[in-house]
Amino acid sequence: MNEQPPGARTATAGWTTHRWLRVSVAVTLTVLAVLGSLGVSAMNRTSQLTEQIVDRRGPALTYAVRLEAALVNQETGVRGYGLAGQRDFLQPYATGVTEERDALRRLETLLADDRRGRAELAAVRELAGQWQSRFAVPIASAVPDRAVPLAAARAEEGKTRFDTLRRALTAQQAHLAEERAAASRDLRRATHVRNWTFAGIALVIVLVAGLVFEALRRGITAPLGRLGHTAREVAKGRFEQPIAITGPADLRQLGQDVESMRGRLLEELEFSETSRRLLDEQAADLQRSNTELEQFAYVASHDLQEPLRKVSSFTQLLQRRYGGQLDERADQYIAFAVDGANRMQVLINDLLAFSRVGRVLNDHEEVALEDVVGRTLDNLSVAIEESGAEITHDPLPKAVGDATQLGMLWQNLLSNSIKFRRPDRSPDIRISVTDPGDGGLWEFAVTDNGIGIDREFQEKVFVLFQRLHTRDAYPGTGIGLAMCKKVVEFHGGTIRIDPAYTAGTRVVFTLPVERSAAADGAREAHP
Incomplete structure (x- = not known):
């Protein structure tokens, strides 16, 4: 943004301050938008993994354990009822049936997008159904007695089927635990990525702010400071100081305008100095003229008044002494002379009074x-x-x-x-x-x-x-x-x-x- 040599001028040499600011703001907003999108992506990834663990993987494992506990309760209740023949031993079985249904319903929802989980759940359900149909349901439906003969007859088969069911449950729980562990590892990695992303965003923001500040300082505030400094020097009377012309196009134009104004002021100053010298000369001439006028006033008040008084006195004396002794025309001439002398004396006195106004x-x-x-x-x-x-x-x-x-x-x-x-x-x-x-x-x-x-x-x-x-x-x-x-x-x-x-x-x-x-x-x- 600073002034460049003529050979190094580029397309940005004609950019104004407004355009530089607009481009800088656009670039800054673009960088911030990219960084913001990265931050949002990292946050979304972390949120998704957290939601997956909290809302799906963790609950799925929990309900898988509950399903196993419900089936174990059924097996315990049926086996106790088969040995003792008392209905009270079927209470765990009834509770286990209810809990099994609830666990299966929840697992179906939680494993909707997990193909392996659905397959394992289907296998568990099938094995549980086989065990229940061959062992649990017939025994639980038998007439209570001191012992249920069907339980003893199918004890070995029931044990075998339930062991197979338990192995399927164990495999299901192992898979769900592995999925949760994998999701936890992904969450930790996503959290690290998120933290580093925001750290990078903060660093980039600091760098962008520094670059913007430095660009504004070098491109706008520094040229304005130099322009203001030279303008103040000119204002102090140092008209020979050239104006600094740097920065964007509008600041350079402003500097050129101020430089033109300085040149015009210098010309006006030279003209004023010449006019002042002329005025001083005219003032000196006027002072000499005033001195001459004062001398003229002195002459008029002293040197002219005295012969005028003599003319007036002698014409009045002629009028008094020879009035009526000469002819009528001579008396008229003498009267004209007396009147002219008197009016001349009045005129001189009035002119003296007029000249003294504001001066004496x-x-x-x-x-x-x-x-x-x-x-x-x-x-x-x-x-x-x-x-x-x-x-x-x-x-x-x-x-x-x-x-x-x-x-x-x-x-x-x-x-x-x-x-x-x-x-x-x-x-x-x-x-x-x-x-x-x-x-x-x-x-x-x-x-x-x-x-x-x-x-x-x-x-x-x-x-x-x-x-x-x-x-x-x-x-x-x-x-x-x-x-x-x-x-x-x-x-x-x-x-x-x-x-x-x-x-x-x-x-x-x-x-x-x-x-x-x-x-x-x-x-x-x-x-």
Whole structure:
């Protein structure tokens, strides 16, 4: 069952483990069946001989002796009656007649398959009949007297006939005793054969078990062990270790499959190593890019801000000093310059704030959202008062995150709800919270009654610099919702516009929130 050189391969080289087991089991069962038949034959032979001795040979000899005893009793009774002439002496004769009939009947059955025994029994019966007809029956039928004259007259003849009968009985008993002795010898030989047969069966079973165990060890367990050992070596990271391919066809196929998998893993490892080196290079490039971005942010926050402030200051100075002294077109140009400088300064500040999210502002701690929203409402108090906005909210839990970024999130959302209001009504803004249970994320919703966002633009509003209105209609840089998206995603949540709400705008976002007894108590106190 082990791997053989190509030149030594036989027809069994393609046998699978299942076929080897099937053939082995078939051979083992055949051997056991042959041994079992031999054992059964030996047992049957022993049983037959035992039955022959116990049920036939022994009882036949016993009844032959009883037959002789019955005839002797008859002879004794008749002879006593012939001498004394008293009927009491015929009692043994009557008993002997009954016992003779019973013995003859049983012997006929026991000697049914013994030709010599039947011949001897027939001779005994004939001699007994002659003796009884010539001597026993006439004397027993005589009138009782002090002596029976017939007994004296036929005494010598009766003795001669009975001696002949006894010799026939002796010959019969000798034959039956010889038959029983022969059967006993056959039984002893059969018992020895049976014992040796079962000893041989036990030895063959042990040998077969040993051969099967050795075949399974060398053909299945050993190849499986080698395959498992090399597979574990590969699993430990020794990918250069070749897989052992031995054993039956299916185990060799399994080894080839594992070897193919090892080769594929080695290729994937080499590819992964190459990809890792590329990623390391890209990470280094990204690190350099981030450094350059930080340098750009520094330049934007310092070097660009200073000349921009000068441009803004001097244009505002020109506007104040020469406003109304030049023509109307000159005043308009100066107003454009002042507005452009101010919007550029706001845009630079917004871009700096957007770039700092997740990079500079990254202090995660437990934050009370009630306090954050409270500070946001204070910052927007002027806009709230001018617009007449009404802002309500559910009891807010505590979140784990950066307080500054979460403040920017709430301020952008609430200021957008105030800014994009309908001209014919005051803003009505509602902040709601949904407890997701075991989900680990709380769902917040900021709902207003403003102008709303068309469905086709509900994804675009989160793109940087994406505007849906002109600056004259609604001022701003188009960075607010993009910053909200970046803050929410930095905290592990999601943000979207609810398309089912059409009475205004509903912004839905999620944040991971730590449960606190105070927040839960507040929610229970303000259902």
